[in-house]
Amino acid sequence: MASTYLAGVGMVRFGKFDASVTFEKLAAGAANAALTDAGARRADIEALYVGHVFGGPVAGQRVAAELGLDGLPISNHENYCASGATALREAWMAIRAGLFDVVMVIGAEKMTDRIKGGVTPDASDLDAMQGYVMAVGHALSAQRYMFDHGATREQIAMVAVKNHAHSCHNPYAQYQREVSLQEVLAARLVADPLGVLDCSPISDGAAAVVVCSPRGLQRLGISSTQPEVRAIGLVSGTLRTGLYDLNEEDISRRAGEQAYAMAGIDPNDIDLVEMHDCFTIAEIVRMEGLGLIPRGEGARWTADGRTSIGGRLPVNPSGGLLSRGHPVGATGVAQVCELYWQLTERAGKRQVQGAKLALAYCKGGTVSGTDGASVTTVVVSR
Amino acid sequence: MQTSDTDQPSARKRPLRDGLLQFDPPRLIGSRCQGCGVVQYPARDFCPACRNDCQQTTVPLSDRGVVFSYTTVRQSPAGRTPYVLAYVDLQDDVRVMARLEDLEDIDGGARIGMAVKLRLQSIREDDGVSVIGYVFVPDLSKEH
Numbered sequence: 001m002a003s004t005y006l007a008g009v010g011m012v013r014f015g016k017f018d019a020s021v022t023f024e025k026l027a028a029g030a031a032n033a034a035l036t037d038a039g040a041r042r043a044d045i046e047a048l049y050v051g052h053v054f055g056g057p058v059a060g061q062r063v064a065a066e067l068g069l070d071g072l073p074i075s076n077h078e079n080y081c082a083s084g085a086t087a088l089r090e091a092w093m094a095i096r097a098g099l100f101d102v103v104m105v106i107g108a109e110k111m112t113d114r115i116k117g118g119v120t121p122d123a124s125d126l127d128a129m130q131g132y133v134m135a136v137g138h139a140l141s142a143q144r145y146m147f148d149h150g151a152t153r154e155q156i157a158m159v160a161v162k163n164h165a166h167s168c169h170n171p172y173a174q175y176q177r178e179v180s181l182q183e184v185l186a187a188r189l190v191a192d193p194l195g196v197l198d199c200s201p202i203s204d205g206a207a208a209v210v211v212c213s214p215r216g217l218q219r220l221g222i223s224s225t226q227p228e229v230r231a232i233g234l235v236s237g238t239l240r241t242g243l244y245d246l247n248e249e250d251i252s253r254r255a256g257e258q259a260y261a262m263a264g265i266d267p268n269d270i271d272l273v274e275m276h277d278c279f280t281i282a283e284i285v286r287m288e289g290l291g292l293i294p295r296g297e298g299a300r301w302t303a304d305g306r307t308s309i310g311g312r313l314p315v316n317p318s319g320g321l322l323s324r325g326h327p328v329g330a331t332g333v334a335q336v337c338e339l340y341w342q343l344t345e346r347a348g349k350r351q352v353q354g355a356k357l358a359l360a361y362c363k364g365g366t367v368s369g370t371d372g373a374s375v376t377t378v379v380v381s382r
Numbered sequence: 383m384q385t386s387d388t389d390q391p392s393a394r395k396r397p398l399r400d401g402l403l404q405f406d407p408p409r410l411i412g413s414r415c416q417g418c419g420v421v422q423y424p425a426r427d428f429c430p431a432c433r434n435d436c437q438q439t440t441v442p443l444s445d446r447g448v449v450f451s452y453t454t455v456r457q458s459p460a461g462r463t464p465y466v467l468a469y470v471d472l473q474d475d476v477r478v479m480a481r482l483e484d485l486e487d488i489d490g491g492a493r494i495g496m497a498v499k500l501r502l503q504s505i506r507e508d509d510g511v512s513v514i515g516y517v518f519v520p521d522l523s524k525e526h
Contacts, residue, residue, distance in 0.1 A: 116459060117457060117458060117459035118457060118458060118459060120459060120460075126399070126424065126479075127479050129398060129399075129515070130467060130479055130480055130481060130515075131455065131458060131460040131465060131467060131481060132467065132479065133455070133457075133458050133459065133460070135455075135457070136453055136455055136467050139453035139455075140451040140452070140453055140467070140468075140469060141451075143451045143452065143453060143494070144450070144451045144494075147451075147494055188456075188457075189454075189456045190455075190456060190457045191453045191454065191455045191456065191457070191467075192453050192454045192456070193453075194453075238430070239422070239430035240430075240477075241420050241421075241422050241430055241431045241476075242420065242431070242475050242476075242477075243450070243471050243475055243477060244477070246450070246451065246469070368479070369422075369423075369424075369430075
């Protein structure tokens with residue numbers, strides 16, 4: 001089994017762009033940045049993995065045609081918001097299996113011209129038929145979390161304050177200004193108690209990584225110690241019966257354990273987490289589900305600064321989905337870009353000191369009756 | 383919005399999805415595992431609880447429950463906001479997601495633990511056929 005390394009990464013700044021900024025342009029921009037960062041030429045790339053949700057059929061191949069990567073083995077991967085990480089997982093498995101030495105992974109999404117009013121499950125989902133939108137699941141989670149653990153609306157809102165503060169130091173973040181607690185609390189309500197600033201934005205963007213075996217690093221002339229992809233966990237949600245604990249996040253526990261075991265790590269050694277904060281409350285319950293924060297303590301940890309840069313366990317030093325933005329297919333790869341910059345001490349003012357072991361978590365989609373559609377857990381170390 | 387469609391036996395109607403509910407008496411339909419006894423909604427042909435390939439028997443579910451969590455939706459591509467969505471825990475220990483209606487006269491609106499009861503109602507017309515869905519309304523017999 002060949003070890004897997006990140007040779008280079010690149011992304012475009014996330015944001016809302018007009019029609020002239022196409023899916024293909026975003027993806028190619030990120031890919032070219034990753035090639036440059038890795039010191040790789042087009043001819044070095046042996047395969048392309050593209051994660052996206054709304055790009056349409058064979059989006060990856062349209063992007064390849066813009067990049068001069070046409071003709072290669074190319075596959076498109078979708079697991080809603082975990083699409084980018086799923087694409088990376090496929091690449092990682094291929095490298096481990098010895099199929100390739102140098103591959104490119106791109107996560108990309110153009111949402112502003114096709115998503116209005118919020119993301120939803122497929123119309124055939126039973127919850128969707130009741131009028132469910134993603135914000136509803138998180139609102140129900142937040143109401144219950146406050147009820148069960150005595151957490152306050154203010155503590156939950158602090159996730160947004162923290163992540164917007166972090167993103168001030170991230171040139172690729174969609175938003176790069178602080179927001180105050182008052183702003184978060186006063187924002188227009190989406191699904192009570194969550195307001196607009198509790199929700200990640202609709203975004204366009206792309207991120208890319210060049211992934212190599214040891215032989216691939218050699219071919220690229222890279223002799224420095226590169227961050228290693230130790231494991232990528234993937235689980236689907238399970239059907240929950242009875243009157244289960246809504247915020248238990250069993251899906252997250254399983255995904256974490258799968259990755260920790262495969263990587264052979266103690267989760268207490270993780271130095272930072274890029275977490276899927278599609279909504280403020282989600283960061284809290286998922287960190288607890290992963291076993292990284294004790295159940296019921298996540299809101300308090302956030303308010304106390306323990307998950308801020310400089311705190312005990314920094315979460316979303318990039319600004320997370322809330323502030324970096326959430327072009328759904330791109331997010332999983334953008335998180336890994338951040339892990340790369342953190343582990344190679346290139347994160348500037350958002351650097352987590354002494355970062356050696358990092359985790360990126362994505363949760364994609366919902367299926368009525370289950371505790372989620374897909375979760376990916378990427379462990380990277382240096 | 384029609385209220386009880388059992389008042390109109392001659393109206394053409396169909397459930398939102400096959401096998402999801404019955405009209406007389408108006409109930410959601412789940413299935414019970416003959417092995418472990420766990421009831422699920424909607425009905426399926428396997429048991430997610432015990433996974434033992436036991437027979438599943440379809441059963442009408444209780445039409446009474448309590449609100450486990452709820453939210454008022456104010457922004458939605460499904461339109462016509464605001465509306466309230468909730469998880470309702472039925473007396474058979476089955477959790478269902480549905481809209482809550484008729485909250486206007488309840489002081490303080492919805493709350494966790496509120497007693498509710500099932501109401502089937504038409505959610506739209508498809509070529510002259512009423513498509514029947516379900517909501518929950520306050521169970522006033524439980525209010526004190």
